[in-house]
Amino acid sequence: MMKARGAAAPFAVWMAIFTVIPLGVVVYYAFTNADGAFTFENILSIREYAGSLLRSFWIGLLSTFICLLLAYPLAFSISRSKGRVQQTMVMLIMMPMWMNFLLRTYAWQSLLENNGFINQFLGWFGIPPIQMINTTGAVILGMVYNFLPFMILPLYSVMVKIDKSVIEAAQDLGSNTMQVFSRVILPLSVPGIISGITMVFIPIISTFAITQILGGSLINMIGDNIEMKFFGTAPDYNVGSALALLLMVMLLISMGIMNHFDKNGEEVGA
Amino acid sequence: MEKKPIINLKDISLSFDGEKVLEGLNLSICDGEFVTLLGPSGCGKTTTLRIIGGFLTPDSGDVFFGANRVNDLPPYKRPVNTIFQRYALFPHLNVYDNVAFGMRVQKKKKAEIAKTVERMLEMVNLKGFEKRTVSTLSGGQQQRVAIARALANDPKVLLLDEPLAALDLKLRKDMQNELKNMQKSLGITFIYVTHDQEEALSMSDTVVVMDGGEIQQIGSPLDIYNEPVNAFVADFIGESNILDGVMLSDYKVKFFGRVFDCLDAGFEKDEPVDVVIRPEDINIVPAGNGLTGTVTSVTFKGVHYETIVDFYGFKWLIQTTEYHPVGEVIGIVLDPDDIHIMHKSRYSGMFGDYSSYSEEFDEMNDPTIDLVDDEADAAGEAD
Ligand SMILES: Nc1ncnc2c1ncn2[C@@H]1O[C@H](COP(=O)(O)OP(=O)(O)OP(=O)(O)O)[C@@H](O)[C@H]1O
Numbered sequence: 001m002m003k004a005r006g007a008a009a010p011f012a013v014w015m016a017i018f019t020v021i022p023l024g025v026v027v028y029y030a031f032t033n034a035d036g037a038f039t040f041e042n043i044l045s046i047r048e049y050a051g052s053l054l055r056s057f058w059i060g061l062l063s064t065f066i067c068l069l070l071a072y073p074l075a076f077s078i079s080r081s082k083g084r085v086q087q088t089m090v091m092l093i094m095m096p097m098w099m100n101f102l103l104r105t106y107a108w109q110s111l112l113e114n115n116g117f118i119n120q121f122l123g124w125f126g127i128p129p130i131q132m133i134n135t136t137g138a139v140i141l142g143m144v145y146n147f148l149p150f151m152i153l154p155l156y157s158v159m160v161k162i163d164k165s166v167i168e169a170a171q172d173l174g175s176n177t178m179q180v181f182s183r184v185i186l187p188l189s190v191p192g193i194i195s196g197i198t199m200v201f202i203p204i205i206s207t208f209a210i211t212q213i214l215g216g217s218l219i220n221m222i223g224d225n226i227e228m229k230f231f232g233t234a235p236d237y238n239v240g241s242a243l244a245l246l247l248m249v250m251l252l253i254s255m256g257i258m259n260h261f262d263k264n265g266e267e268v269g270a
Numbered sequence: 271m272e273k274k275p276i277i278n279l280k281d282i283s284l285s286f287d288g289e290k291v292l293e294g295l296n297l298s299i300c301d302g303e304f305v306t307l308l309g310p311s312g313c314g315k316t317t318t319l320r321i322i323g324g325f326l327t328p329d330s331g332d333v334f335f336g337a338n339r340v341n342d343l344p345p346y347k348r349p350v351n352t353i354f355q356r357y358a359l360f361p362h363l364n365v366y367d368n369v370a371f372g373m374r375v376q377k378k379k380k381a382e383i384a385k386t387v388e389r390m391l392e393m394v395n396l397k398g399f400e401k402r403t404v405s406t407l408s409g410g411q412q413q414r415v416a417i418a419r420a421l422a423n424d425p426k427v428l429l430l431d432e433p434l435a436a437l438d439l440k441l442r443k444d445m446q447n448e449l450k451n452m453q454k455s456l457g458i459t460f461i462y463v464t465h466d467q468e469e470a471l472s473m474s475d476t477v478v479v480m481d482g483g484e485i486q487q488i489g490s491p492l493d494i495y496n497e498p499v500n501a502f503v504a505d506f507i508g509e510s511n512i513l514d515g516v517m518l519s520d521y522k523v524k525f526f527g528r529v530f531d532c533l534d535a536g537f538e539k540d541e542p543v544d545v546v547i548r549p550e551d552i553n554i555v556p557a558g559n560g561l562t563g564t565v566t567s568v569t570f571k572g573v574h575y576e577t578i579v580d581f582y583g584f585k586w587l588i589q590t591t592e593y594h595p596v597g598e599v600i601g602i603v604l605d606p607d608d609i610h611i612m613h614k615s616r617y618s619g620m621f622g623d624y625s626s627y628s629e630e631f632d633e634m635n636d637p638t639i640d641l642v643d644d645e646a647d648a649a650g651e652a653d
Pocket residue numbers: 286287291309310311312313314315316317318465
């Protein structure tokens with residue numbers, strides 16, 4: 001016990017500097033006004049941002065769901081391919097992540113713009129320009145594109161660990177392809193689904209740049225509002241902190257729910 | 271036992287990446303039979319089992335279940351169940367759900383499933399383990415779950431791929447008995463893979479000895495032991511001294527420059543043959559009688575001593591309950607039924623020489639040279 005505590009000391013310092021102190025500052029600002037006096041006003045003003053918060057959640061949920069739908073079959077087919085192919089595929093998936101996500105998002109902007117590449121291309125065939133930029137669709141596209149690897153990788157890493165002989169055992173016991181999937185592969189990949197969702201949903205819901213680049217001023221998410229409160233034309237650190245605190249609490253609740261699912265999965269099985 | 275063939279493998283060949291793994295394999299398995307595939311690692315036992323289970327399709331040849339050709343029938347439609355080399359239990363399910371898996375897939379009634387699972391767990395002595403997760407079970411317990419899971423499906427044929435390999439000796443012996451009893455009482459056909467010859471001999475009705483993707487011999491355990499067809503089988507099924515000999519006529523074989531009576535016939539006149547002498551068949555007598563040799567090493571093996579005796583440069587393994595110290599000069603006599611004659615094969619000269627047991631390594635490489643020298647005076651002494 002003592003030994004463990006000693007070894008944990010650097011971690012405690014790290015936690016204090018990078019987690020506890022900043023959190024304390026956020027809490028302080030959230031419950032004080034501009035003069036530093038205690039107040040609930042900031043918290044109460046959150047009501048004005050309910051629409052934005054709601055939008056954040058459903059964009060987050062939808063994007064995460066699309067990521068899951070795309071990533072699951074992809075991760076599975078990678079996990080079942082030969083060693084060399086696996087390495088190459090994982091590499092290809094990670095490669096875009098080496099480029100800054102802002103750059104990647106700007107690239108999408110120039111593709112989707114009203115006189116961007118796609119509309120120009122359509123123009124050659126006499127098709128009138130389609131409004132793509134500054135739509136919810138564009139925002140969701142940007143989210144899915146940026147965060148897809150974070151869904152694929154945890155799924156893949158859980159799926160490669162599914163022993164081929166377990167799948168064969170299921171077939172041996174009379175399962176057809178669908179039954180093998182629903183009774184063995186899906187339950188065994190639940191931990192990957194959980195961590196994939198966590199790794200995608202949380203950053204999506206708190207992001208701001210993607211909405212601003214692809215959604216313009218029309219679509220704002222809670223992250224945009226927080227950013228505005230700190231770096232916008234009319235900064236208000238107190239309300240900004242209150243919003244940040246709210247977001248944190250909401251995410252903690254979501255994670256709690258996710259973990260609950262994970263635990264359930266574990267109780268049933270391994 | 272009914273003699274109705276239930277599975278027929280006809281001229282099966284299979285290659286992986288251009289490398290032949292099975293070649294011209296023919297095997298007929300009867301209903302209710304306990305058949306063991308026996309052979310060294312990599313000889314194609316698992317591959318053969320996987321072809322029967324439907325996990326591999328042969329490059330050429332046919333698989334028949336009864337009268338039906340099933341080459342392209344997927345595993346889940348085959349009336350066989352497998353106990354995999356590494357059990358392959360479902361890690362996300364507890365013991366009960368593992369055993370119930372097959373019946374649930376078949377949409378059996380809940381009550382029926384519960385009854386069968388209970389019966390199966392009782393049979394494999396795992397009552398009370400229903401709720402345990404499989405990762406908390408010992409190797410032997412996992413093994414039993416795998417057996418229960420396969421048998422719960424009421425298969426016609428059970429394929430077992432080295433099911434006891436991971437168990438310690440004592441547990442292995444117990445499980446051998448249990449499996450054999452289960453097979454008898456349920457009347458199921460067992461196709462059992464092992465590379466343990468003792469296990470194969472003690473459990474099987476029929477032993478199939480394989481090497482290099484080919485079947486070397488098919489027969490009852492007794493036949494395989496007493497009448498091995500070639501040096502490989504003789505060596506793989508227990509210890510054997512294998513010598514070069516010449517078949518002079520029916521019932522007369524010559525080796526070590528002497529003529530011995532034997533029980534084998536039907537060879538060509540003066541055909542070169544391999545002579546097999548089992549270490550436990552050799553009778554040690556005082557020196558001066560029969561062949562004379564010097565003890566070069568003795569190892570205590572529990573039931574018997576493994577005694578290596580140098581006969582004119584060729585070293586024999588003799589298993590005896592009597593202790594003969596190193597350096598003692600002894601004689602041996604061979605009865606006609608101690609000698610078994612085999613045709614020459616590609617395995618001739620590869621097995622059955624115990625020279626490597628000795629410290630005198632210089633002698634081991636070519637025993638025949640010494641033999642020729644010593645032959646004359648040896649013959650003079652003994653006859
Ligand atoms: N999927 C595969 N790809 C390539 N080669 C394979 C494959 N499966 C088996 N082999 C090769 O086929 C040969 C026979 O393998 P098999 O698994 O049937 O051996 P085995 O008799 O079961 O051996 P063991 O006693 O070690 O289990 C081996 O040389 C093995 O390397």
